[in-house]
Amino acid sequence: MKNDIGKVRNIGISAHIDSGKTTLTERILYYTKRIHAIHDVKGKDGVGATMDSMELEKERGITIASAATFCEWQGHEINIIDTPGHVDFTIEVERSLRVLDGAVLVLCSVGGVQSQSITVDQQMKRYKVPCMAFVNKCDRSGANPFRVISQLREKLGHNAVAMQIPIGLEADLKGVVDLITMKAVYFDGDNGENIRFEDIPENLLSEATEKREELIDAASMFSDELMEAALEDAVTEDLLLSAIRKGTLTREMTPVFMGSAYKNKGIQPLLDAVTTLLPCPADVENRALDLDNDESEVILSGDTGNPxxxxxxxxxxxxxxxxxxxxxxxxxLAKGDTVINVRTGKKVKIGRVVRMHANQMEDIDNIAAGYIGALFGIDCASGDTFVSPGINLTMTSMYVPEPVISLAITPKDHKAEINMSKALNRFSKEDPTFKTFVSEETGDTIISGMGELHLEVYIERMRREYDAEVTTGAPRVAYRETITRTAEFNYTHKKQTGGSGQYGRVAGYIEPISEEEFVFESKITGGAIPTQFIPACEKGFRNCLAKGPKMEFPVTGIKIVINDGASHAVDSSEMAFQAAARGAFLEGYGKARPVIHEPIMKVVVETPTEFQGGAMGSLNQRRGMIVGSQDEGPMSVIEAQVPLAEMFGYSTVLRSLTQGKAQFTMEFATYKQVPKAIAEELIKKAAEEKKNVA
Structure with a gap:
């Protein structure tokens, strides 16, 4: 490492699913001589792209985990992180953008700005990451880079300006015209490695001149010198580039490049632009919070001499x-240093320091300010800050979205159970959006994540990496039982075996209440049940609540009043009255018309207005009750109450209904009675399960 901070670039490559991020990274690594052969993402040769090192990534042709690498281009060191596109792996993009200084937003020239491009753009805004756009796949039929630029302006609000125009489109894509040097650039050789500059073809000259005027107009907003030069018609390349760089760094301008990564066209000019237009670590102001000084903000200097x-x-x-x-x-940060983990306050000795190239690593001596590297054998959590002893600063943590979908998983045997717990420990530590817990009511292990694909990938990884065979099922819904009318009971418990027996009589009534789960009241007069046995009666009733007689669901919302009873001088005991209470409960509960209640969730769907009807229909189909809807600009917000049992798999349904543009949140609202038809189904299902167990 040369440690010249001005020559370092930390960039992320992010975009919608299938825009060509991994293919673009593969070409960048090839042209910067980091790899010596190009492999395709879904290649026939079985090798797969360098950055998709996980078996699953190669099979599915998608990126699951972000991967880091580095390369050199014309004296500059570039650290690159290739991120996933699927919304399920959103945390990977989130944490990558948290530490990067700049980004390349890849867009498909046919698909344009898609739903995930919007999400990625919001993430870039959140961390104020300067970016430039690359319109990929200009060789596909239907390609129209200028439509994509207008979408960048309208949908994402970017001040997007073309830096190039394509020479030919679709199958005729030959190269690009560089609007700064006003030269035509062609990419020759088997893999486009030989660059050839020529004069602009006659038929494109007027368009190129017009687009260059637009570029100068946009850039002159950031430089008075350029504005004066433009009036005198004396614009130099350096003047133009420095003005564009100024606009890009403040996120007030987005330069747009174009080409086709798959066809090896337009990548080298993009690399030149990364080195000339995107910020080096010193251009970005990073702040930390001073814990000794009431979390006041401190600006960090990129100086290697500082703590x-x-x-x-x-x-x-x-x-x-x-x-x-x-x-x-x-x-x-050097090998052998002792640093402090701010969250735990523990001292940590740095053993091995490495630099990553996908899943391979190179040992290095130190990570200087502005660089990205990796440490081995250190126990910490994602988002921890390390500092030199003597200072107490912490970096702000990243935004972690809440999980939206859950699954119950059951290991097949004891060996799978041990491996499963190892895997779950590891996954939940690595991925803050993946959570796991054991349900108190059902005893199932529940995993929660950002979508069905997210959980599917983790279950597949358990099988492959940990040899843990698990079966999955929808998590059991936490149903409840209650009663709908008042009923009386009068129960005598008698048991006579050798010696003293058991005797107790309990009488009273049971009634439904809505405010509380369980109320016990004693109206015993004249010592019909001796005072010392009243708590035993309450305990006996309480013990019946965990599993209701109807379906073995927990019982809630009942009030029990005892007003009479009888005892025996010798045979009455606490145990006898507990048993009497149990018998009384069963007698009264059966007469009080028991019903099943189910959890109702408050669901809020945010969708573009054009999909409002479809989203409402999907909630109605799920026994949902629409509470209200309102329009907020282009988005429509629908509030509904839907039974939890109907919400499994909803995220996938909603995405397909709205082209992936809608999202929903869900929280518990209340318990309501289950409709008769569904209650009958539940009873039938429970009877079958019992039969199978028996």
Missing amino acids: MVALAFKLEDGQYGQLTYIRAYQGN
């Missing part, structure tokens, strides 16, 4: 222990 501040932004558990991806913001 060290670094952020652990991603963890991976490999066969050799935990690998912690780290970004140094200030100072120097």
Whole structure:
């Protein structure tokens, strides 16, 4: 490492699913001589792209975990993170953008700005990451890069400006015209490695001149010198580039490049632009919070001489222990240093420091401020800050969305159970959006995540990486039982065996209440039940609530009043009255018309207005009750109450209804009675389960 901070670029490549992020990274690595052969994402050769190192990624042709690498281009060091596109792996994009200085937003020239492009753009806004756009797949039929630029302006509100125009489109894509140098650029050789500059073809000259005027107009907003030069018709390349860079760094301008990664066209000019237009670590102001000074903000200097501040932004558990991806913001993190984990206050000695290239690593001596590297064998959590002893600063943590979908998983045998718990520990530590817990009511292990694909991938990884065979099922819904009318009971418990027997009589009534789960009241007069046995009666009734007689669901919303009873001088005991209470409960409960209640969720769906009807219909189909809807700009917000039992798999349904543009949140609202038809189904199902167990 040369440690010249001005020559370092930390960039992320992010976009909608299937826009070509991994293919673009593969070409960048090839042209920067990091790899010597190009492999395709869904290649026939079985090798797969360099950055998709996980078996599952190669099979499915998607990126699941973000991967880091580095390369050199014309004296600049570029650290790249290739991120997933699926909304299910949103945390991977989130944490990558948290530590990067700049980003390339890849867009498909046919699909344009798609739903995930919007999500990624919001994430870039959240962390104020300067970006430039690359319109990929210009070789596909229906390609129209200028339509994509207008979508960037309308849908994402970017001040998007073309830096190039394509020479030919679709199958005729030959190269691009560079609007800064006003030259035509062609990419020759088997893999487009030989760049040839020529004069602009006659038929494109007027369009190129017009687009260059637009570029100068947009850039002159950021430079008075350029504005004067434009009036005198004396614009130089350097003047133009420095004005564009100024606009890009403040996120007030988005330069747009175009080409086709798959056809090896337009990648080298993009790399030139990364080095000239995107920020180096020194251009970005990073802040930390001073814990000794009431969390006041401190601006970090990228100076390697200052005390060290670094952020652990991603963890991976490999066969050799935990690998912690780290970004140094200030100072120097070297092998053998002792640093402090601010969250735990513990001292940590740095053993091995490495630099990542997908899943391969190179040992290095230190990570200087502005660089991204990885540490081995350190115990920490994602989002922890490490500092030199003597200072107490912490980086702000990243935004972690709440999980929206759950599944119950059951291991097949004891060996699978041990491996499953190892896997769950590791996954929940690595991925903050993946949560796991054991349901108190059903005893099932429940996993929650960002979508069905998210959970499917983790279950598949359990099988492959941990040899843990698990079966999955929808989590059992937490149903309840209650009663609908008042009923009386009068129960005598008698048991006579040798010696003293058991005797107790309990009489009274049971009635429904709505406010509380269980109320016990004693109206005994004249000592019909001796005072010392009243608590035993209450305990006997309470013990019946865990499993109701109707369906073995917990019982709620009942009031029990006892007003009479009888005791025996010798045979009455606490145990006898507990048994009498149990018998009395069963007698009264059966007469009080028991019903099943189910959890009702408050569901809020946010969808573009054009899909409002479809979204409402999907809630109605799920026994939902629409409470209200309102329009907020282009988005429509629908509020509804829907039974939890009907909400499994809803995220997938909603995405397909709305082209992935809608999202929903769900929280518990209340319990309501289950409709008769569904109650009958539940009873039938429970009877079958019992039969199978027997």
